[in-house]
Amino acid sequence: MKIVEENRSIRDLNTLKLAGTAAAYAEVHSRNELTEVLQQTHRKPYRIVPLGEGSNVVLGSMLNVLLLRYMKQGFKVIDESTEHITLRVAAGQNWHQLVMHCVQNEWYGLENLALIPGTVGAAPIQNIGAYGVELNQFVVSVSGVFLPQHNTNQACEVFQFSVSDCHFGYRNSIFRGELRDRVLITSVDLKLSKKFNPELGYPALSDFLHNEYGSNSGVTPRQLCDAVIAIRQSKLPDPDVLPNAGSFFKNVIVSEKENHRLKTKYPDMPCFPVENSTHYKIPAAWLVEQCGFKGRQGENGIGVHEKQAIVLVNRGAEDNVTASELLSFAKTIQQAVSGRFGLELEIEPQIYE
Numbered sequence: 001m002k003i004v005e006e007n008r009s010i011r012d013l014n015t016l017k018l019a020g021t022a023a024a025y026a027e028v029h030s031r032n033e034l035t036e037v038l039q040q041t042h043r044k045p046y047r048i049v050p051l052g053e054g055s056n057v058v059l060g061s062m063l064n065v066l067l068l069r070y071m072k073q074g075f076k077v078i079d080e081s082t083e084h085i086t087l088r089v090a091a092g093q094n095w096h097q098l099v100m101h102c103v104q105n106e107w108y109g110l111e112n113l114a115l116i117p118g119t120v121g122a123a124p125i126q127n128i129g130a131y132g133v134e135l136n137q138f139v140v141s142v143s144g145v146f147l148p149q150h151n152t153n154q155a156c157e158v159f160q161f162s163v164s165d166c167h168f169g170y171r172n173s174i175f176r177g178e179l180r181d182r183v184l185i186t187s188v189d190l191k192l193s194k195k196f197n198p199e200l201g202y203p204a205l206s207d208f209l210h211n212e213y214g215s216n217s218g219v220t221p222r223q224l225c226d227a228v229i230a231i232r233q234s235k236l237p238d239p240d241v242l243p244n245a246g247s248f249f250k251n252v253i254v255s256e257k258e259n260h261r262l263k264t265k266y267p268d269m270p271c272f273p274v275e276n277s278t279h280y281k282i283p284a285a286w287l288v289e290q291c292g293f294k295g296r297q298g299e300n301g302i303g304v305h306e307k308q309a310i311v312l313v314n315r316g317a318e319d320n321v322t323a324s325e326l327l328s329f330a331k332t333i334q335q336a337v338s339g340r341f342g343l344e345l346e347i348e349p350q351i352y353e
């Protein structure tokens with residue numbers, strides 16, 4: 001029988017290393033194990049929350065939930081042609097290891113997404129993206145099971161969503177919206193190319209490659225991956241060394257009119273047109289930095305990283321800092337940005353209280 005741990009400390013389950021306890025925690029490797037866990041817990045007064053490696057969550061200190069991790073790793077090839085290969089990747093697979101494995105095997109597309117922490121199963125939730133590349137460019141389908149609702153023992157119905165069913169958007173999907181905590185993703189089908197077609201549009205990336213190799217043309221997949229890794233390591237705190245959850249705030253999307261208003265008042269404000277729309281994206285990091293928070297320490301060891309104004313860090317992990325302390329500091333930042341720019345910063349990690 002599968003063992004469900006009750007009153008489980010959450011500290012090692014989230015990269016912010018926030019302190020607290022979850023009512024229960026279980027790891028499953030198959031649908032049979034999932035059924036066993038559900039049979040053991042269906043009369044319990046807690047709901048189920050799927051969890052990956054905990055790199056994009058804020059976990060409350062007294063969570064009345066069963067945190068459920070799907071652990072199966074690896075992939076199999078389900079389709080192949082001279083130009084493409086389609087992989088079915090198990091949800092428990094570490095994302096970065098998959099990216100490196102694909103590059104080694106000469107299956108291309110994921111290079112710009114190197115070193116993003118977390119699992120393959122969590123990647124569709126916010127349609128992970130970096131340096132102008134997003135997961136949805138490769139998704140064929142996402143499969144899993146619907147989780148039973150509170151206190152029922154109904155069998156889990158399976159699903160397979162096509163890419164259009166997933167309603168992918170900018171750091172968004174149906175899984176963050178109407179299906180939040182309603183499904184456990186068990187695998188993701190990804191179609192990769194056998195031809196290397198690098199995306200080098202981001203200045204940070206092209207400048208780095210230029211400096212390193214004198215030119216961008218002729219960059220190899222491995223060089224591109226290494227560049228992404230080097231840039232990220234130079235700017236982002238490693239969660240194993242300094243607890244964090246990556247970007248804490250989403251970039252702000254505004255209308256053309258709003259962008260014009262802001263640009264008139266703040267001519268130095270960076271902004272980027274959003275593809276296939278009349279809207280603009282304003283980097284949250286710039287807004288937070290303008291309000292003087294970059295590198296600032298709050299109370300209890302919570303603070304803003306000195307190189308990345310949207311990364312909140314927890315230097316107080318040993319002192320049992322909790323989600324409410326982190327969120328109260330985040331609110332101070334949100335209020336400052338709202339007061340100065342009239343823009344509302346949305347928190348990116350999923351909050352469970």
Ligand code: FAD
Pocket residue numbers: 015049050051052053054055056057070091116117118119120121122123125126127128129130181183184185186236237238239244245246247350
């Ligand atoms: P978790 O944090 O465990 O979970 C996140 C959400 O997914 C939760 O709501 C959870 O319920 C749900 N979930 C997890 N697994 C499943 C499953 N099997 N089925 C259903 N729901 C599930 N993100 C980017 O997009 N781009 C970046 O460049 C990036 N850089 C980062 C850098 C750092 C240093 C850090 C700490 C984070 C970064 N992130 C980035 C955020 C994070 O890496 C991604 O969101 C990642 O996909 C989270 O994976 P996880 O396994 O840790 O998910």
Ligand code: NAP
Pocket residue numbers: 129130131132201202203204235236245246247248251272283284285348
């Ligand atoms: P950066 O390269 O310094 O760029 C700053 C911001 O400007 C980013 O938010 C980026 O938007 C935007 N930007 C830059 N060039 C752009 C272009 N040519 N077109 C459109 N938008 C552009 O960013 P960074 O903070 O060092 O991060 C690098 C990449 O990794 C970014 O894509 C970022 O999203 C990703 N990242 C994400 C997380 C996370 O937790 N979500 C954490 C770390 C890094 P986008 O953010 O939309 O790309």
